[in-house]
Amino acid sequence: xxxxxxxxxxxxxxxxxxxxxxxxxxxxxxxxxxxxxxxxxxxxxxxxxxxxxxxxxxxxxxxxxxxxxxxxxxxxxxxxxxxxxxxxxxxxxxxxxxxxxxxxxxxxxxxxxxxxxxxxxxxxxxxxxxxxxxxxxxxxxxxxxxxxxxxxxxxxxxxxxxxxxxxxxxxxxxxxxxxxxxxxxxxxxxxxxxxxxxxxxxxxx
Amino acid sequence: xxxxxxxxxxxxxxxxxxxxxxxxxxxxxxxxxxxxxxxxxxxxxxxxxxxxxxxxxxxxxxxxxxxxxxxxxxxxxxxxxxxxxxxxxxxxxxxxxxxxxxxxxxxxxxxxxxxxxxxxxxxxxxxxxxxxxxxxxxxxxxxxxxxxxxxxxxxxxxxxxxxxxxxxxxxxxxxxxxxxxxxxxxxxxxxxxxxxxxxxxxxxxxxxxxxxxxxxxxxxxxxxxxxxxxxxxxxxxxxxxxxxxxx
Ligand SMILES: Nc1ncnc2c1ncn2[C@@H]1O[C@H](COP(=O)(O)OP(=O)(O)OP(=O)(O)O)[C@@H](O)[C@H]1O
Ligand SMILES: [Mg+2]
Numbered sequence: 540x541x542x543x544x545x546x547x548x549x550x551x552x553x554x555x556x557x558x559x560x561x562x563x564x565x566x567x568x569x570x571x572x573x574x575x576x577x578x579x580x581x582x583x584x585x586x587x588x589x590x591x592x593x594x595x596x597x598x599x600x601x602x603x604x605x606x607x608x609x610x611x612x613x614x615x616x617x618x619x620x621x622x623x624x625x626x627x628x629x630x631x632x633x634x635x636x637x638x639x640x641x642x643x644x645x646x647x648x649x650x651x652x653x654x655x656x657x658x659x660x661x662x663x664x665x666x667x668x669x670x671x672x673x674x675x676x677x678x679x680x681x682x683x684x685x686x687x688x689x690x691x692x693x694x695x696x697x698x699x700x701x702x703x704x705x706x707x708x709x710x711x712x713x714x715x716x717x718x719x720x721x722x723x724x725x726x727x728x729x730x731x732x733x734x735x736x737x738x739x740x741x742x743x744x
Numbered sequence: 745x746x747x748x749x750x751x752x753x754x755x756x757x758x759x760x761x762x763x764x765x766x767x768x769x770x771x772x773x774x775x776x777x778x779x780x781x782x783x784x785x786x787x788x789x790x791x792x793x794x795x796x797x798x799x800x801x802x803x804x805x806x807x808x809x810x811x812x813x814x815x816x817x818x819x820x821x822x823x824x825x826x827x828x829x830x831x832x833x834x835x836x837x838x839x840x841x842x843x844x845x846x847x848x849x850x851x852x853x854x855x856x857x858x859x860x861x862x863x864x865x866x867x868x869x870x871x872x873x874x875x876x877x878x879x880x881x882x883x884x885x886x887x888x889x890x891x892x893x894x895x896x897x898x899x900x901x902x903x904x905x906x907x908x909x910x911x912x913x914x915x916x917x918x919x920x921x922x923x924x925x926x927x928x929x930x931x932x933x934x935x936x937x938x939x940x941x942x943x944x945x946x947x948x949x950x951x952x953x954x955x956x957x958x959x960x961x962x963x964x965x966x967x968x969x970x971x972x973x974x975x976x977x978x979x980x981x982x983x984x985x986x987x988x989x990x991x
Contacts, residue, residue, distance in 0.1 A: 699797065699798070700834050701834055701835075701836050703794075703797065703818065704830070704833070704834035704836065705836070705844070705847075706795075706818035706819045706822070707795075707818055707819075707821075707822055707828050708844070708904065708908065709819050709822035709823040709848050709852050710819055710847055710851045711817075711819045711851065712817075712819070714851065718836075718843075718844070718847060719836070719839070721838065721839070722836055722837055722838025722839040723837075723838060724838075726837070726838060
């Protein structure tokens with residue numbers, strides 16, 4: 540398993556896109572710095588721990604997963620708001636076909652002294668099959684009282700009205716599903732991930 | 745041969761029967777209008793013709809160009825020439841309007857085994873058509889129907905119809921949410937599409953749309969059935985008296 544340790548410089552801004560993101564990442568974000576990571580998983584294990592160690596440090600984790608026959612995605616995200624006035628957001632989106640599974644465990648840690656932090660977690664899964672399985676465990680370990688935190692999770696099939704609309708324009712069901720999956724992931728993943736998604740969809744969607 | 749022939753159509757959602765023995769024949773080249781009170785089943789009829797999976801046909805038949813429409817999937821119906829302009833066009837985040845239209849055309853060409861779409865020609869044609877309907881290039885880059893005003897959505901439905909060149913166009917409340925200028929633009933957009941082989945079914949609550957697209961036949965629908973049929977004077981009569989005589 541790949542192990543990556545990264546420490547940003549104060550006020551540094553880092554963006555990285557990681558395909559086949561399997562591995563363990565420990566990222567330290569000091570004062571005024573910002574880390575944004577975009578990860579794509581296809582049946583892998585991703586462990587991320589982010590430490591926000593100075594004022595105005597922040598991170599955005601965008602994680603997309605694709606799951607299909609006997610593929611399990613394990614995602615563990617721990618964000619430690621070790622300093623006051625830090626911010627974080629975790630956006631996790633995935634598509635599950637066949638008997639694919641995902642396990643997403645996201646934790647926002649805000650200790651007693653870290654006032655005025657903001658943290659959010661959002662998870663959205665699209666199921667293409669009844670056999671797919673999603674486990675989503677959001678956890679808020681919050682001891683400071685003046686913070687803003689939010690989490691949400693939505694799990695469901697592709698939208699029937701959207702499928703109907705596309706089909707009513709002559710697009711067949713398979714193609715319509717592909718368009719909707721692309722649309723679903725497009726706000727998370729930049730164009731460079733396109734071949735990976737296309738490849739998966741040929742096989743599973 | 746009639747373009748569309750509906751005989752004794754019954755349809756329901758869950759346990760609720762909405763269409764209760766509806767019959768309707770539409771000849772090629774004609775414009776029909778359906779008017780009727782809220783909840784009488786007008787949109788249900790459009791959805792059933794287009795093949796929406798939530799509506800179950802329990803009796804009756806629909807023949808389109810002599811073929812059994814009810815045997816076809818929604819996308820097959822569309823490629824055979826059925827177009828539904830939605831009362832409430834559906835939002836599709838993440839899919840641009842241009843990409844959507846392009847895929848629709850690719851699908852149609854594939855269905856008929858024609859050679860693939862020329863992307864340069866496509867963009868040219870799209871821009872010309874869009875401009876005529878007052879639709880900017882920027883709008884075509886935006887996700888399908890997301891954040892568009894009511895009037896913009898209806899213009900975009902009209903654009904799709906022009907592009908797909910269907911033989912049978914159902915326009916479900918195409919005039920709702922349109923300001924006076926937009927109504928004229930959309931009305932003209934529809935009028936120029938009149939052809940000897942193409943027919944229209946306009947669903948509307950108001951006479952005003954029918955000033956732009958003059959119908960050959962008007963039907964009154966109440967409680968899942970056609971209860972009256974006449975010429976365009978029927979709309980004027982309705983405007984005056986409402987549906988009281990039909991209840
Ligand atoms: N998918 C659905 N699920 C449940 N009920 C439905 C559904 N579609 C239609 N109905 C019901 O069927 C009846 C007819 O609805 P429909 O939308 O066809 O009416 P309409 O004539 O188009 O009305 P309007 O003029 O308001 O557009 C209504 O009572 C409506 O609530
Ligand atoms: Mg309606």
